Amino acid sequence: MIMFIIRRIASMLGVLFALTVALFGLQELSGVDPARAYVGANASAEALERTRVQLGLDQPAIVRYFDYLGGLLHGDLQNSLRTRTPVAEGLSTAFPATVELALWSLGLALVLGSIFAVLTVTRWKGAGIVRVVLLSGASAPTFLLTMLGLLFFYGQLGLLPSGGRSSFGSTSPGPTGLFVLDGLLAGRVDVATDAIWHLILPAACVAISPAVAIGRVLVDGLRINLVSDHARTARSAGMPEGLVMLRHAVRNSLGATLSMIGIQAGLLLGGLVVVEKIVSWPGVGSYLDKSVQASDFPGIAGVALLLGVVYVVLNTLVDLLQVAADRRLVLS
Amino acid sequence: MIQSPTPRRARPTRLRTRVLTAAALVAASALALTACAPSTGGDAFASGDTFKVVLLGAYSTPPDPDVNYDGPGLNIIQNTYEGLVAYEDGSTTATIVPKLATDWTVSDDSLTYTFDLRKGVTFHDGTDFTADAVIASFARRTSVDAGPAYMVGDVTGVTAIDDYTVEVTLAAPNSAFLDYLASPFGVKMISPTVLSEQAGDDFAQTYLTDADAGTGPYELGSVTTGQSYQLTAYDKYWGDKPEFTTVDLTLSENASAVQLQLERGEIDAVLGDVNKTSFEDYSSNADLDASTFANFTTQTVFMNPQSAIFTTTENRAALFSAIDTKTILESSMGELEVPTTQLFPAGMLDESLDSQGVEYDPNALASLAASGIAAGKTIRIGYAGSSPDGKAVADELGANLSSAGLPAESISYGAGTIYGLADDLAAAPDIVVMSVFPDAAHVDAWARILYTPKGGLDVMAAEVPGLTDDLDAALLASDNEPYGAIAKKVIDSKYWYSIGSLQTTTITRSGLTGIDDARNLLEYNVLHFAALGNA
Known part of the structure; x- marks a missing residue:
């Protein structure tokens, strides 16, 4: 290890x-x-x-x-030519914003992907509708989805905010820079709820495409494993179908699914750059966009290096999780 | 006998029930969150004391008056800092008026300017405004030595006669000097206490990235660089107290979302470039006021001296005559841009001294097209991607040329590349269309930057022989006559053609007063918030 x-x-x-x-x-x-x-x-x-x-x-x-x-x-990312302040300082505020959005997007992608997979495999009557909705969403470019989401949920219904991260200013009330977590840690439920409200639209728009990709891999895995010998044996031994699904089908499908999650998490970072700009999300994507416009090499390089580290760390984590999920695998 | 389970058997009722239960729980949670969510409804415009404004576009330069050389940054600097003199707000002519200097005299040799300083003015840190502040502020401009430092390049000394009288000495007479002081980018007065205590090793530049030390009607409050800036009214301001005690200025690059915010009453105003269609949409909304105001920003056509097609003055003159300025601007910009007949920003110089004399002739390019000089070639029209009207005008111009038998294409250039075109003119486009603005309302401030190779905006490095010497000589003159001769030289070269004056565009909620007084001829998409109020 x-x-x-x-x-x-x-x-x-x-x-x-x-x-x-x-x-x-x-x-x-x-x-x-x-x-x-x-x-x-x-x-x-x-x-x-x-x-x-x-x-x-x-x-x-x-x-x-x-x-x-x-x-x-020496840990010096230089000063930004755009803001004239250290790049590390700028990224230290932008990175938590992106991490929060990425975590919510990935979490939502996992939930939606799992629902998509389970409903499909169990042939639930409404599965077709869910599939159509998700596939339609995944077929649309993320920026278009976000724009339409803004027009409908903010412009028409007034349900979701137009953008930004919080209605309570740009400073997080806690140490992590993650507004939801910091809000809860500080006992500010209003801040946490407000942050969730700001997260819903961008996270959902970013999540749809990875959700379908993850869901499809999970569907394949579940289908194979539900008709496998060990699942059949478990059923004949009287194991309830739900347990068969969880213990035999889901677990044995995790390897390929985790690989797909790793790939999608990396791709998701790319999608965030566009979405952050549309919803004025003050994250790394916005930082990069402004740096590119200003030909700010230290800023661009700082973001690229940060995303490079994140990408490698993500893949390492996925490899470790795969081994944890399937003991037959060996780290190499 | 053990049968293979079919997929159908893999969906027992219990599992389906659990899935449905889980779905119901998710839906219930979503509804609960909806109930807890903060209202996004447009129940009222930003009320009473707070003015909420969104600035379209990107801006991240420190709001430091000796560093900032960006138009959008003036929304902070012009509200928090003041200079000795200024251009009159709300006026469509560039008139210099007193600000922190109440009066001034110029010596007979035009080398010494003596300013009487306003009494009873304090900086936001409480320091009194005196001659010491003037000396420190001029010195800092030179020390920081950023883009706008050239405006005090001729200053050889700043001396205090007494606490409220200061003398500025120049190395040579400079008829543009007062204009440079009045410029939005001119020397602003900064608290000498702050400059001393926060000097560090960069003349307090680090400190002034997210704080201010001016005398303006507003103080800089919270700053999230590139995202939001809060201004709060300075309660010891020497002038009229602002009606809005807080200004929340946020930046956004999503014009559609901002339009929705304005329509839903969540913000009071939008500043920045809106296109013709959006402006017409805003204009038709009874709850909003969409207005324009004169500005010196001028749409200019730059010719590449090495263009194979437009090498001769005659060919360039033919091109200029073939540009149907009126139609192009009407269709692409509508009310947002007014055609101009003058080379310098409209009104900077009397029309008797500055008239381009170009008459539209739809057949002007016919002989050029027939000559075969452009055979097999496509005329390339570059435009600044960041320019509000660049693409629209370049496309229309391209269509004009194509219909005249000269195939043309338009190409977008980023801010970082368009200024490098002069380094390789052979690879540069034949024509560049770009809107540019002067630092000050003086011909020298415009001509030196645009028409001499040392100027930053001579993007095609075109040159008029002897122009720099002419400009140097004109600075010594007591009237504008020499600038008439300079205008003629530039016009005759046919390397530049001014086609339109961009208008400042402001979209606000209705019921707001003082909009015109909040705008300035020299500032593009900038508001002086202290002039605003509720009807």
Whole structure:
């Protein structure tokens, strides 16, 4: 186990190194001038040149790259060219927002995917309707779904808020930065409820597509396992159908489902970038979007590195969970 | 005998009952949450003391007057800081009026400006406004040395005559100097106490990323950079007290959601670029007021000096004549942009000195198309993706050219790339359409930036020989005559063509007073909240 984790950490470092090279290369090839974004559109050529020197942009790319890498090794993600504050500081407030939305989206995807799978396998009469609704939702682009959701649930019905994270300001009342959890920890049920209300629309829109993907894999697994020899034996021994489903079908279907959850969790992060912009969610996606608009390389690189770490950690967790779910598997 | 279970047998009634029960519980929980949820209904517009405004677009630069060089940031800076002089709010002509200086005189050699300072003014930290603050504020502008620092580049000394009189000395006469002081990006007065106590190693730049130290009618309250800014009325403000004691300014990039918020009465105003269709929608809503106000932001056509098709002055002149400005702007921008006949922002210089003299001629390009110079080529029209009218105008212009027999396509450029086009003109588009604004209402502030290669907005690096010398000489003159000659030189070069003046657009709830007085000719989509009130 320890060797497995060490290997994963080593591979993560490799991924992050490759990311920095790719990002730096793309920045160089793009022809974008970060100094111009930094100093403002009307700035004179002299001011622009001074800024280039100030930001070290007059140095050869290789020198700037190793400067950046050196800072990174000391935990310095540099200052954002956009906000003029440390990137780490900006991400420390944006990341919890994204984590909260991602967790709710993934949780909702699991619930919806499970309902979809169980209703399909048990051939419940209304399963067709659920399937049509979920498949329709998953077929629509996430941004369109979110826009339509806003128009209907906010514009027409007034049931859900138009965007943002909370009606109680942008500061979380607790230590984690997760409004629902912090609200509950601080005894502020109103803050927690309000946060849930802000989460419903974006989380649901992000969750639908992964829910269908997870549900489909689970359906396949359940179908195979429900007619397997061990399920048949359990039934003949008098085990109730519900227990057969839980102990034999669900558990044995978990391996493939967990793999799919891992893949979908990674893809879900991509969907969040778009949704965050639409609902003004102050997360990493919004941070990235604004950084790209401002040609803010430290900001872009900071987000990319953070998401790289999250992606590797997620996959490691999924691997560990798969082994926990199926003892026949061995970490390698 | 053991039979294989069929799928049908794998759905006993008990399981189905449990699934249904679980579904019912989920539905009940959702209903319970609905009951607990905060109301999102538009029961009333943001009431009484608080003014809620959404700024469309992205803005994350620190609201530090010596750093900020972004238009949207003026919504914070112009409400929290003040300079010695300013352009008059609510006026469609650029008139310089007193602010923290009550009066001023200029020496006969035009080198020394003496300002009488307003008494009884305090900074938001309680420090009295005196000559020391002026000295410290000018010094900081130079020390920070960011984009707007050039405005005080000619200043050689700032001296206190007494507590309420200060003398500013220039290296050479500069007829634009007062305009630079009145500019929205001009030197703002900052508390010397704050500058001293929070200096750090960056002249208090770190401190002023989320705090203010000005004298304006509002203080900067809570700040979530790039997301929301709260302004609270300064109770010791020297001028008229604002009616709205709190201003909640939030940023959004989703115009549709913001439109819904406004229609549901959750916000009082929207600032930022709205397109023609949205503006017409807003205008037709009886609960809302959609209005425009004159602005110096000017839609400009930039010609690539290395374009294979438009190399000669004649060809460029033919192109300009073929642009049906009136129709293009009417169809793409409606009330949001007014055609202009002047090169400089409309009204900056008298029309007798500045008139482009371009007459629309639908057949102007016929001979160019027939000459075969454009055979096999597609004219590329670049526009700034961030520009509100860039795409609309570029598309319309492309359609015009195509119908004249010159195939054209429009290409969007990001803010980070459009300013780099001059580095490789061979690969740059033939034409760039972009709206630009001047820092100050002085011809020098416009011409030096747009028409000289050292200016930041000469995006195609076109050059008029001797123009920099002409501009230097004009700064010494006591009247605008030299600028007439400069305008003619630029117009004759046919490298630039001003086609329209963008209007500031403000959408507010109805029943709001003081909208016009809250706007300024030099500030695009900016409100001075202290002028606003409830009817």
